[in-house]
Amino acid sequence: MKLEKRDWLFIAVLAVVLATFIAISGKEKTKPVPDDPIHNPVYEEAYKNAPGPDASFFKKAFFRPAKKDAEQLCEPCHQQFGVKMPPNHPPKFRCLFCHKLVR
Ligand code: HEC
Ligand code: HEC
Known part of the structure; x- marks a missing residue:
């Protein structure tokens, strides 16, 4: 079987979708x-x-x-306890979008 241009295009699209998926799933480690x-x-x-x-x-x-x-509570208390954020911390509006509740 010979791969045609269309087949390669299909493979390329598949690879991009897969790469995007992996990139997104990595972010859940916050x-x-x-x-x-x-x-x-x-x-x-x-x-x-x-x-x-x-x-x-x-x-x-x-x-x-x-x-x-709940987000109103985060920063005042962290300041009080001196909890540090990494210097490369993303823009920090809406803490709970990224830092999930686990209860
Ligand atoms: C009443 C005080 C207080 C409030 C309110 C608070 N925190 Fe914290 N937070 C702490 C303290 C103290 C630590 C460091 C000790 C620890 O890990 O529990 C900490 C640590 C953390 C950590 C790091 C945990 C780790 O494993 O290193 C994250 C993430 C965090 N807080 C997120 C939040 C978010 C998001 C909110 C608001 C929704 C919040 N905190 C509200 C006191 C508070
Ligand atoms: C856009 C996503 C995002 C938002 C919004 C956000 N954070 Fe973070 N935060 C991260 C990432 C990513 C890290 C570094 C990875 C990690 O250790 O969780 C981090 C790390 C932290 C840490 C250090 C955890 C450690 O390793 O000790 C604290 C504390 C923290 N964030 C608190 C907050 C608070 C409080 C807010 C809201 C004022 C907030 N974050 C909003 C994504 C976010």
Whole structure:
């Protein structure tokens, strides 16, 4: 079988898709918000409106943590404890887009 120009094009497109996929999946390694006692206030703020155990199915399905409120807590406390960010830290608006909640 002889590979035609079209076949090579197909292979090239496939390679690009695969490379993009690998590049994106690598970004998920950003550290999550630690699930430790210090970060408990973050989780409590984020889940303050969480539906109770006997709420309706829809309330549970559509619940989203109050991330914007929880994000207000991050920087003041990190400053207080002197928690450092790497010098090449990306723009840091919306912490919880990148640092996931793990609870
Ligand atoms: C009440 C204080 C406090 C608040 C609020 C807080 N942090 Fe922290 N954070 C700390 C302290 C202290 C450390 C260092 C010790 C540790 O790892 O727990 C830390 C460490 C971290 C680390 C590094 C963990 C590691 O493994 O090196 C990340 C990431 C982080 N915080 C993200 C966040 C984000 C995102 C928020 C807001 C949604 C937040 N923190 C809110 C106190 C706080
Ligand atoms: C665009 C994505 C992004 C956003 C938004 C972001 N970060 Fe990060 N953060 C990273 C990456 C990537 C690293 C370095 C990789 C790692 O160790 O997690 C990092 C590292 C950190 C570390 C050091 C972790 C360590 O290794 O000790 C802290 C603390 C931290 N971020 C806190 C915050 C806080 C607080 C905010 C919001 C004010 C924030 N980040 C917003 C992506 C982000």
